[in-house]
Amino acid sequence: MKKFILALALISTPVLAQDRVSKFDKNNDKVVDLGELNLNCDVSEKLYKTADKNQDGVLSNAEMRIAKEYLFERCRKEKKD
Ligand SMILES: [Ca+2]
């Protein structure tokens, strides 16, 4: 039973990590481009390119996790009320 819970925890970690992409990913290609990001954010092209570590023109989940602090402070706050 403990192994099952551990496995569940290991599985659920990447799922949680994916939430950031899925929140912005309008065309469901599992990556976020600048247009998608700026539907909710105000990110400059320069900042976007800084976040795009492998320079393929889109942000993967891993890149978004690395970039989150300086990118997402430029996004509209989530409604919590
Ligand atoms: Ca996309």
Ligand SMILES: [Ca+2]
């Ligand atoms: Ca990239």
